[in-house]
Amino acid sequence: MxxxxxYSFRNLGKRRLTTSLTVLGMALVVFVFAAVxxxxxxxxxxxxxxxxxxxxxxxxxxxxxxxMSTIERKAASIVEMxxxxxxxxxxxxxxxxxxxxxxxxxxxxxxxxxSHSNVVVRGIQSSSMPLRSQVKLVSGRMLRMxxxxxxxxxxxxxxxxxxxxxxxxxxxxxxxxxxxxFDAGNTGFSxxxxxxxxxxxxxxxxxxxxxxxxRLQHPDAFDAAQTAIEKDPRFTLEAKRETRYYxxxxxxxxxxxxxxGTSLTAIFSIGAIxxxxxxxxxxxxxxTAEIGTLRALGFRRRSIxxxxxxxxxxxxxxxxxxGLFFASFMQFISxxxxxFQTFSELAFKFTLTPFIIAQSMIFSLMMGLIGGVLPxxxxxxxxxxxALRAS
Amino acid sequence: MMLLKILFRNAFHHKLRxxxxxxxIAVAILAFGLLRTVISSFYAGVDAASTTxxxxxxxxxxxxxxxxxxxxxxxxxxxxxxxxxGNWFGGVYIEQKNFFPNFCVExxxxxxxxxxxxxxxxxxxxxxxxxxGCVVGRKLAKKYGWKIGDTITLKGLIYPGNWDxxxxxxxxxxxxxxxxxxxxxxxxxxxxxxxxxxxGLADKVGFYMIGVIRPDVAAxxxxxxxxxxxxxxxxxLTETEKAFNLGFIAMSGALVTxxxxxxxxxxxxxxxVVANTMAMTTRERTGDYAIMKTLGFGAKDIAILIFGEALxxxxxxxxxxxxxxxxxxxxxxxxxxxxxxxxxxxxxxxYMDIAASMIIAFLAAVxxxxxAIRIRIADGLRRIG
Numbered sequence: 001m002x003x004x005x006x007y008s009f010r011n012l013g014k015r016r017l018t019t020s021l022t023v024l025g026m027a028l029v030v031f032v033f034a035a036v037x038x039x040x041x042x043x044x045x046x047x048x049x050x051x052x053x054x055x056x057x058x059x060x061x062x063x064x065x066x067x068m069s070t071i072e073r074k075a076a077s078i079v080e081m082x083x084x085x086x087x088x089x090x091x092x093x094x095x096x097x098x099x100x101x102x103x104x105x106x107x108x109x110x111x112x113x114x115s116h117s118n119v120v121v122r123g124i125q126s127s128s129m130p131l132r133s134q135v136k137l138v139s140g141r142m143l144r145m146x147x148x149x150x151x152x153x154x155x156x157x158x159x160x161x162x163x164x165x166x167x168x169x170x171x172x173x174x175x176x177x178x179x180x181x182f183d184a185g186n187t188g189f190s191x192x193x194x195x196x197x198x199x200x201x202x203x204x205x206x207x208x209x210x211x212x213x214x215r216l217q218h219p220d221a222f223d224a225a226q227t228a229i230e231k232d233p234r235f236t237l238e239a240k241r242e243t244r245y246y247x248x249x250x251x252x253x254x255x256x257x258x259x260x261g262t263s264l265t266a267i268f269s270i271g272a273i274x275x276x277x278x279x280x281x282x283x284x285x286x287x288t289a290e291i292g293t294l295r296a297l298g299f300r301r302r303s304i305x306x307x308x309x310x311x312x313x314x315x316x317x318x319x320x321x322x323g324l325f326f327a328s329f330m331q332f333i334s335x336x337x338x339x340f341q342t343f344s345e346l347a348f349k350f351t352l353t354p355f356i357i358a359q360s361m362i363f364s365l366m367m368g369l370i371g372g373v374l375p376x377x378x379x380x381x382x383x384x385x386x387a388l389r390a391s
Numbered sequence: 392m393m394l395l396k397i398l399f400r401n402a403f404h405h406k407l408r409x410x411x412x413x414x415x416i417a418v419a420i421l422a423f424g425l426l427r428t429v430i431s432s433f434y435a436g437v438d439a440a441s442t443t444x445x446x447x448x449x450x451x452x453x454x455x456x457x458x459x460x461x462x463x464x465x466x467x468x469x470x471x472x473x474x475x476x477g478n479w480f481g482g483v484y485i486e487q488k489n490f491f492p493n494f495c496v497e498x499x500x501x502x503x504x505x506x507x508x509x510x511x512x513x514x515x516x517x518x519x520x521x522x523x524g525c526v527v528g529r530k531l532a533k534k535y536g537w538k539i540g541d542t543i544t545l546k547g548l549i550y551p552g553n554w555d556x557x558x559x560x561x562x563x564x565x566x567x568x569x570x571x572x573x574x575x576x577x578x579x580x581x582x583x584x585x586x587x588x589x590x591g592l593a594d595k596v597g598f599y600m601i602g603v604i605r606p607d608v609a610a611x612x613x614x615x616x617x618x619x620x621x622x623x624x625x626x627x628l629t630e631t632e633k634a635f636n637l638g639f640i641a642m643s644g645a646l647v648t649x650x651x652x653x654x655x656x657x658x659x660x661x662x663x664v665v666a667n668t669m670a671m672t673t674r675e676r677t678g679d680y681a682i683m684k685t686l687g688f689g690a691k692d693i694a695i696l697i698f699g700e701a702l703x704x705x706x707x708x709x710x711x712x713x714x715x716x717x718x719x720x721x722x723x724x725x726x727x728x729x730x731x732x733x734x735x736x737x738x739x740x741x742y743m744d745i746a747a748s749m750i751i752a753f754l755a756a757v758x759x760x761x762x763a764i765r766i767r768i769a770d771g772l773r774r775i776g
Contacts, residue, residue: 015674017667017670017758018667018670018671021663021664021666021667021670022663022667024659024663025660025661025663025664025667028656028659028660028663029660031656032653032656036649036653039649060551061551062546062547062548062551063548063549063551064487064548067454068481068548068549070589101451101452101454101455102452102453102454103451103452104450104451104452104453104628107641116638116641117641118452118453118454171451172451173622173624204451204455205624207591208591236551260650264422264426264653267418267421267422267425268419268422268656268657268660270415270418271415271418271419271422271657271660271661271664272660272664274411274412274414274415274418274664275415275660275663275664275667277411278408278411278412278415278664278667278668278671279667279671281407281408281411282408282671335645336645337643337644337645337646338643340643343454
């Protein structure tokens, strides 16, 4: 017969200070564990949502980001003729030839001169907007093609100096007016500045495009388009689905964070496990006579073992819930850092996924279990006579 | 004196519990030390920066080059002693994950400007005479098993194609803080090749490294250089090497902050563990304290006992942790050499370890002490175990 669950539960309530300190320790470990995973998931989610599966990105073969890539005008025109490219209402191909450069902008808040960060400036064509359905103008107006006007993403408008509506930026010996702010939701575009591609190319004296983006006429046409582009001897370009392209960009950062997170929490969890162990050992020591009584009443060793294991699992469970509770507040926080891979600023949110919740809870229960095994074994091994004599 | 004796006896009365607590503290201090070392190695480049060197780059951003013709103009500016230049090559060895910094530089002036990179005289001459030659750091050469005379092929990400280099020299750092994972080759080699492949990118440099005559003229010289190129097609931004390096750290500022936060959290975790131990100990010893009070010991003595016990536990634990930090960093640095070229435990980290363990002991003992002092003698004596 099993010892009732309420026995384990009430025991925890008996010694409030000890229980809450142990739970707190575990909650903090779970919090760190969840927070780091949420950061990695946030970066990945942001970059994955940046791409859409029907769009294809063409860059120079071997370049890992658009900034490194160069595409000659002639090559761009050849790609534009591909039959797999979808057509717009007026029969024009749904393709944008874009240029991507980085500029250094000053971050808000910090006074020191060193707080510059690299921001993506993307030269766009009129077909760029329909290709990115996530991008919506929130204030001001769209830039006029052929003028020195730019629109900025909302993360940039929030985080950097001098990029508000009607403010001006100076690069390439020209003054650029910010005429609009766009919201691209939780995507990388929110961390970009957009201007007319021909103007941007001229200002930066960059006579080549960085990337070509086009929509497929039919989702299955990807392989045909890819072969046509990559097998063409007139240029060395490669085509990727936009989703794949951005996923590749998130890999280094996400991997770095995951390694950091897991190795950190592995060390931390030792501390929390020891905390649980100390608590459970003293629970057993304090209750020796009680255990003897239970055994004398006819409860089996296995039941005693189970009762104490349940108690420490409960500790882990409460710790996990508390840690996740705090971690869930991190979702309101949006941070921005430089993506190692593209060397440019990227704003993202901590993202809590069901998988992270499951991972954190399993992790927390494991801490409770490991911390409780040895004390529970000791409890179950007590001899009835010895245990009853102790008090 | 007697109090001290009781204190030590108390601390090790429960052998299992004490050793578990000490182990927990040791692990936490180890984690704290490792995290502090990670943070300080982020800043390693800043501390190693020389005060007599300036870096000039394109004002728009680091990805835009400057014309090579600027070299002569900079050389004429007041306060400038020496000018060198280079490009970030951005090549990878075999595959992406084998990352290490690789630059092409003007070799003669570069190694004169960076005396902390120590080259063997004979090897240096061989390198200077071979346009396809390259120089790599000691750690890098060891990691990939390169020997003098080997041909190394890098895959260019910015400059497409496979680039062959012949290893002519291996440099060592003047001291431990010098990054020994870099790869240098001749700027001319890259330039000749780009002239043929991509004429638009030829005769450009990524950044100028400038040696000034004295540290105190560095700031003025930087202003003079930027002024000289104002309103040109490629305006410049000149900073001291330190500011330049700090700029890179500021970019990953969010990460540094996150690691700092986490290193604080580890302190809280361990406070919870130690406080737990102390709470249990004092609860069990309520009877003892009541007897001591009856005998005439004051609240102060009891406080000393509990605080002292917490101090003994945390200090033993943190001493163990500090000692373990050294072998741990050595193992750690072998795995993450790509991210942090220099990974050393600084004296500051040790001081912070000690400060942290004091704080832990103090905070962990506060609540149990209050409870022990407050309890009335009669209640204390009545309570059993």
